[in-house]
Amino acid sequence: MPRRILESFEVSNLSILDPEGRADPQLEPSLPTAKLKQIFEDMLLLREFDVRAIAMQRQGRMGTYAPSTGQEAVQIAAGAALNPTDWVVPSFREQGLLLSRGVKASTMFLFFMGSEEGNRLPRKLRSLPYCVPCATQVLHAVGIGMAAKLKKDPVAVATFFGDGATSEGDFHEALNFAAVYQSPNVFLCQNNQWAISTPRSAQTRSATLAQKAIAYGFSGLQVDGNDVLAVYSAVDAAAKRAREGGGPSLLECMTYRLGVHTTSDDPGRYRPATELEAWIPKDPIDRFEKYLLAKGLLQSDDRARLTAEIGDRLKAAATEAEEICRNLTPDEMFTYMYADIPDFLRPQREEVLAQSIAIDGDGRAHG
């Protein structure tokens, strides 16, 4: 009796595609062809979105941008595994997820172009807008889950956050509430190995992030985040469990930020080039392409063609977004603060309108 073992726990890793794009036959999920193709297209869309956004940022047509290159499998496969009736609660690096949920590309551009119009996501999409303060959104997801459970709506609520965000107190409080209330949450960590300049190893001393779920009495799974099939299977299972009242899950998706943290960042200052090089062969799009090619679902020139088509669509979306920016009026900053504008704000709104400030296309005021 003196020293007795009370509990024991394990953490494991799920991976289905090997580096050459061959699936483990035992684990390969059977997805309809259309879905597989859609996933591939959405991955290309995300990568192309990055290309265009970074170019526009360089041209001064866009503010700071946080790219997703390298993390396409996590976002797109997770999005594909969820139902439209499920909710998604992103951080600030889930362009792909939101695009795959039906958010317009022009809307996504608008966020990075510095307009709240980039957050005008129709309620019916059940997709919250970006959330900048790390980990704060994880609590919102739990609240949504608790509300859905209360209403007996069989929906899963998936929330996304980075490896860095797991150090915040809100992450802890959120997972604890989710466990206590058995809310239908899927906690999906995009572990891209870095939080700006902080490597995963300096963020926390636990061997995995998945094992953090043990602290809350539920289970965590590490998933190969550059493996579309593994992410899909893991999210699908976790979401089903959530919808069926089985409570929350934590998925640590191992991936890699191939690019900059944001366009204001210079990884050369802190990140060893060798590390980056080691991850390039694990590119999630290349890997999934090999899988689809081998299955005959894709031809070798499809990628180039699709990329070009997507490029055209994005170009149009960017133009549309710029047009919206040009038509913003300064009193908008008052319009949505309260349901009805309070008396004390009216003179302030009048003042802003009275100010004769010339605005140029990119929003710089001269006055």
Place this chain on the structure above:
Amino acid sequence: MPRRILESFEVSNLSILDPEGRADPQLEPSLPTAKLKQIFEDMLLLREFDVRAIAMQRQGRMGTYAPSTGQEAVQIAAGAALNPTDWVVPSFREQGLLLSRGVKASTMFLFFMGSEEGNRLPRKLRSLPYCVPCATQVLHAVGIGMAAKLKKDPVAVATFFGDGATSEGDFHEALNFAAVYQSPNVFLCQNNQWAISTPRSAQTRSATLAQKAIAYGFSGLQVDGNDVLAVYSAVDAAAKRAREGGGPSLLECMTYRLGVHTTSDDPGRYRPATELEAWIPKDPIDRFEKYLLAKGLLQSDDRARLTAEIGDRLKAAATEAEEICRNLTPDEMFTYMYADIPDFLRPQREEVLAQSIAIDGDGRAHG
């Protein structure tokens, strides 16, 4: 390779004394007689402090009071296992710990009598004053540990908190920092099974609180918190490890709040009487007394005699504290705000002094 186990973990429980006060011979620590007796006396002191404080609160001579009855073993044995050069960082329920560290009983009374004089703990005691906001102090302990490590001082830093406090974000951030910086911290949870009206089972869904350490990559141990020898051994080992650079530990000490949360609380509203009854036979003082009696270190009338002596000392201490209260002057609220009083506060201090407010003994102002 697809689903492979990455890590496995265990959580165990340590207990040395059985309910009849018989020690497991393999695990019994060899403590000097004087230390054993001191521990027993300090436990009586703590229980008697509760008795007196609750009585004074009822008489209107003291404000809200948070008793420790039932939790004597944790506080006193932990205090005994630490060196005077170690630091202790309490929450708001560690009268016993602080008294055993050399804090005057009159000072402890002053805290509950509503004077900051109750926090004037000489720096040399390396004991921080009470901290009311749950879990916030845990971070201070980590900062102290980091500073000590930086200075290469071989000290352990023990911090105390309740089961409820483990739900706060600060608990999480603290344990994570401690692990990352391998600071010399001992995290000691007084799991008294309740956080006001919230039972342990509703606070978190993990089977133990000890397993929360797994989230941070270090080890947690559940300890019988009503067992002086188990607490002593566990804290002694954790503190040694800390001093020697072995990093932090989490100890979950299983104990029970036999009384009210505070004198403003009525557990009758939420706590089943049967639960309380089940814990009364596990009284930590009774158990330790049996151990000492069996060892011949105590005679059967010692407890009554010691209690009476302690009662007299505490009576004197209470009188001393009340005398200090009578001599408080209102300008004290300005004296310690800044190292030097800034100009803008001077007229405010003059105003408070100029106010002719009659004060009666217990601090109520009539004016």
Place this chain on the structure above:
Amino acid sequence: MDKLTLVQAVNRALQLSMQEDPDVILLGQDIGKSGGVFRATEGLMEKFGVDRVMDTPLAESAIVGCAVGMALYGLKPVAEMQFSGFAYQAFHQIEQHVSRYRNRTRGEYPLPMVIRMPYGGGVRAFEHHSESREAYYVHTPGLKVVVPSTPSDALGLLRAAIRDPDPVIFMEPKKIYRSLKEEIPGDGPIHRLGEAKVVRPGEQLTLISYGAMMPVTLDAAAQMGADYSIEVIDLRTLKPLDEASLVASVQKTGRAVVVHEAPRTLGMGAEISALLMEKALLSLKAPVARVTGYDVQMPYYQLENHYLPSVARVVQALRDTLSY
């Protein structure tokens, strides 16, 4: 017709709101089984069940953050902070989300939610149980801030706050939770937020306060006797502030004194003084005076009554202002 204390009126308002709207739910520490440390939620778990009256773990950010999520889903959560002194644990959720969600999403996701918290000193409590920090919330764009001072107002304002489409910080003056009873006919009133109340009309000076300082303020006005005609205004809503009523009163009286227990620097008195500076300078016969808590941390209870504005201090300010 029931006679209710202020805390009973809070309880009644919660009960009525939950009856009329199934989307109203409560969450907080110890609010269910034990009925709240001040008994503000007594009996509600029994009445509405554990799904609608949720005892939570000890985590303020989670309480507010989950309430945000619930409101996003379409519920109307009423979150309790056990004491205002622990709401700072949730301050980031309040500043970063509660105050911003509607605006951020261009109205797509309004946040109809209330955060209740007992505030203020004078109850001989521990540290962090006595603060008055309404200024933090009033300074934050996007919030509404309400502080009742009577049972009837507590009922009418809380019902209004829960029906309000915007997030409301509802601060309850714990010192006067039980200090008087008021008869409240029927279900009681439903107020409009943003309206101050002239609780005593007068001609010579406008005396402005709110919350737990109202009794002190009214006592001071009474002590001035019949020789002086003092108009007393209870702000009730601190944001949006009823500027029109304040300005109109001071244009009439030419003098103003503001009383609050929060620290002086950047307390409500500063805003009201600045407002009157801008809108009523030419009417002023004396400087607007502030009788406030000092710019120190609220002392432990032995000295707290020296910190809180006393009747004597208010009377002194009234005399000084009237004889300026």
Place this chain on the structure above:
Amino acid sequence: MDKLTLVQAVNRALQLSMQEDPDVILLGQDIGKSGGVFRATEGLMEKFGVDRVMDTPLAESAIVGCAVGMALYGLKPVAEMQFSGFAYQAFHQIEQHVSRYRNRTRGEYPLPMVIRMPYGGGVRAFEHHSESREAYYVHTPGLKVVVPSTPSDALGLLRAAIRDPDPVIFMEPKKIYRSLKEEIPGDGPIHRLGEAKVVRPGEQLTLISYGAMMPVTLDAAAQMGADYSIEVIDLRTLKPLDEASLVASVQKTGRAVVVHEAPRTLGMGAEISALLMEKALLSLKAPVARVTGYDVQMPYYQLENHYLPSVARVVQALRDTLSY
């Protein structure tokens, strides 16, 4: 003699402080290897090692809470919040401990620590990267609050803040981090906290501002031309406020305009207006005017320059006040 930008002056102040006092240590997100997102700590980890320049995990409350512990132990920590908009994650540590420890322990445990944070808008950044919420800290008893507006002041004030025995919130105007260079002889100055500076003497109106609004304010004063004699005061320390200098100036000029980018309600302008109401009413020839950010959340960058006080708005207020 070096020419330094404001952010370089911050870097220099940190370096000098660390050289002269081994107890000064830095902690924050990305401050070490990468030198900080604004490069304020560039080169310091190389110079002083990872023990004294600590890259931390992503947790603001831990950064501040551990800094408290370090200061209790006897170190002088300088914590960086990556942006002031994320300091709310640590707000409870600031309100409950940073501002209180000395007083709570009757001086036994002072807290000599500094929390640095870049604040303010105009840099085309994401949400939460543009706020100006100094009022929260100024309202909190026990803190000191410093906001420099020039490289030389940044150096002199930060060195003073680090030497100060009390906790200092040091807010850095990121918009002007690099907008001008100043020659700083030798090690540069060490200022005294609490002293405002007359940056342009004048007789007809006192124009008061601080931080990133100083260039706008000075431009506006300049635009008024030689016909008007405008005294411009840079507050530099918001708490303790240099009341004497402000009152003396306004007693001379009879007019005052305050400029800040924080929201109007309960921003610094309110306190200054109330102060002048109390101490200089009889000197006032016009109401003290406030040119401030609006009481809305800072808009995303497309509209942020409509939110921030512009030269035109300040000029308008100067004209109105002068012709009142």
